[in-house]
Amino acid sequence: MTRHPPGPPPAALPGLLKKLAVDRLGLMREAAALGDAVRVVIGPKKLYVFNHPDHAKHVLADNNANYRKGIGLVQARRVLGDGLLTSDGDIWQEQRRTVQPAFKPTRIARQADAVAEEAAKLVALLRGREGAGPVDVQAELTGLTLGVLGRTLLDTDLGGHDAVAHSFEAVQDQAMFEMVTQDLVPKWLPTPGQRRFRKARKELYEVADRLVADRTGRMAGGEPPQDALGRMILAARRTADTTAARARLREEIVTLLLAGHETTASTLGWTLSLLDKHPEVRERVRAEARHVLGDRGPQVEDLHRLGYTTMVVQEAMRLYPPVWVLPRVAQEDDEVGGYTVSAGADVLVSPYILHRHPDMWEEPERFDPERFDAQRVAHRPRYAYIPFGAGPRFCVGSNLGMMEAVFVTALLTRDLTLTSVPGHRAVPEPMLSLRMAGGLPMTVTAAS
Ligand code: HEM
Numbered sequence: 435m436t437r438h439p440p441g442p443p444p445a446a447l448p449g450l451l452k453k454l455a456v457d458r459l460g461l462m463r464e465a466a467a468l469g470d471a472v473r474v475v476i477g478p479k480k481l482y483v484f485n486h487p488d489h490a491k492h493v494l495a496d497n498n499a500n501y502r503k504g505i506g507l508v509q510a511r512r513v514l515g516d517g518l519l520t521s522d523g524d525i526w527q528e529q530r531r532t533v534q535p536a537f538k539p540t541r542i543a544r545q546a547d548a549v550a551e552e553a554a555k556l557v558a559l560l561r562g563r564e565g566a567g568p569v570d571v572q573a574e575l576t577g578l579t580l581g582v583l584g585r586t587l588l589d590t591d592l593g594g595h596d597a598v599a600h601s602f603e604a605v606q607d608q609a610m611f612e613m614v615t616q617d618l619v620p621k622w623l624p625t626p627g628q629r630r631f632r633k634a635r636k637e638l639y640e641v642a643d644r645l646v647a648d649r650t651g652r653m654a655g656g657e658p659p660q661d662a663l664g665r666m667i668l669a670a671r672r673t674a675d676t677t678a679a680r681a682r683l684r685e686e687i688v689t690l691l692l693a694g695h696e697t698t699a700s701t702l703g704w705t706l707s708l709l710d711k712h713p714e715v716r717e718r719v720r721a722e723a724r725h726v727l728g729d730r731g732p733q734v735e736d737l738h739r740l741g742y743t744t745m746v747v748q749e750a751m752r753l754y755p756p757v758w759v760l761p762r763v764a765q766e767d768d769e770v771g772g773y774t775v776s777a778g779a780d781v782l783v784s785p786y787i788l789h790r791h792p793d794m795w796e797e798p799e800r801f802d803p804e805r806f807d808a809q810r811v812a813h814r815p816r817y818a819y820i821p822f823g824a825g826p827r828f829c830v831g832s833n834l835g836m837m838e839a840v841f842v843t844a845l846l847t848r849d850l851t852l853t854s855v856p857g858h859r860a861v862p863e864p865m866l867s868l869r870m871a872g873g874l875p876m877t878v879t880a881a882s
Contacts, residue, residue: 436774439471439482447476458864459758459786466787471773480779482770485791487817489771490783493762494817495825500768504761504780509609510866512621513635516682517689518830529686532669534830536587536662542833543734548585549838550731552578553845560850560878568855572703572874573599575842579695579702582838587662587690588645598641602692604634606866642687646680662690690831696867697756698835703874704754705747705843706852707860708801710876715803716847719743720881723848732841740840743847745806747839751821753801755785756867760823785820786868794818852876 442450453461462483465472470486484493493501502522507514514520518529535541556578563569576599584592592598608631612621621628649663659665666686673679709716719742726732726739737744762781767774775781790798794814795805804810822829829835846852854860855875863871 441473487815491817498825501762504763509612515685517685545586546734568875570873575699579698601634604630642684700756705750719847723844745803748806749803752789755821758786758868759784
């Protein structure tokens with residue numbers, strides 16, 4: 435028997451569509467207030483929002499084969515094409531097999547050194563701003579995470595981070611615009627956003643092409659490379675259709691850069707903003723960093739010793755999960771939590787909402803790193819906390835992202851005090867990732 439979850443009355447729809455454009459997080463909260471499962475009917479379209487860990491487990495893990503990537507990512511395909519984040523089925527499986535070994539534990543140890551060096555450069559750069567006006571720390575973190583990705587996955591110095599970061603912003607702005615306008619504005623219209631998008635996409639593809647050309651030259655006759663770029667180039671060579679393979683290679687490189695840099699920079703931005711608001715927590719992070727690291731930079735073995743800092747980062751990702759929604763499309767009819775989901779329906783699972791479920795999280799809005807104490811974690815359902823997703827599409831870069839967030843938080847806090855400018859409010863802006871609206875202007879002083 436067909437059973438539908440509750441949903442807003444048809445009269446509420448115009449208001450909902452407006453909110454989709456201006457207050458997406460508010461919309462998700464309103465949906466959650468209706469229940470753990472919500473159904474919205476918009477003309478012929480059906481949208482389900484599932485807000486319970488068991489539902490997340492079903493959609494993302496147990497019956498993942500029935501759910502392909504959906505809303506938002508469909509728009510992102512215009513630049514990411516069939517890269518690892520947006521592809522499905524056999525293409526996805528092949529790409530995951532190609533890239534996954536670049537993230538294995540033996541490589542993480544080497545990646546730690548690159549993270550430590552990039553973090554030390556950022557500390558030095560910020561030190562140079564001591565006593566000067568505010569710095570947009572979010573922009574600097576974005577540069578740092580791009581630099582780390584260049585060194586760890588592509589074995590290159592990406593240089594000119596700013597241009598790459600701006601291109602990603604233009605691409606995302608347009609993808610989000612197309613999502614909220616439900617693709618009603620034709621793509622051939624030369625709107626300013628559309629023009630910016632095309633220019634940015636061209637620039638990103640040019641960066642990718644340069645990386646491939648440079649690496650191909652270096653690979654001639656040498657050892658088979660173990661990093662992501664080298665592995666992707668070798669995989670592309672095995673494909674008969676070279677034009678398609680070249681296009682795919684670009685998309686794969688741009689995907690890794692996009693998926694890996696904004697998420698980690700967002701985690702760091704939110705963590706630093708929360709530490710600024712909670713000086714007692716900042717002091718504990720500082721004390722831990724001084725105890726574990728002394729004056730030196732971090733190495734991979736330090737990661738498990740920076741336990742409190744790890745809890746702080748985890749709590750920041752609970753409140754502000756960089757990937758705030760996981761969109762899927764049902765392939766066949768299914769049943770989730772006793773409710774019917776029809777084939778073709780859009781399905782949303784939102785870490786932002788799940789991480790605030792009142793049955794799993796006491797006082798969900800309160801910042802409390804102790805929630806990630808091992809004993810308390812053991813008492814919570816596993817799928818109540820999914821900042822890196824779940825099931826086969828689980829983030830391939832989670833270890834790198836986590837290590838980066840913990841090391842950079844520890845080093846910056848050990849050496850500096852970063853203070854938000856008076857009146858600055860950290861407001862989340864849900865784009866493809868959960869950005870901070872207007873960046874993070876902070877002043878820098880040396881840590882006492
Ligand atoms: C703290 C930082 C990060 C967070 C919170 C994060 C979060 C996520 C989430 C939630 C997903 C699943 C998306 C879905 O199921 O629809 C994902 C996938 C992915 N992430 Fe991350 N990520 C982070 C860092 C990174 C890094 C450093 C990389 C390195 C390149 C990366 C690359 C990817 C890729 C390629 C995918 C797609 C995997 C697949 O579908 O097989 N991420 N990430």
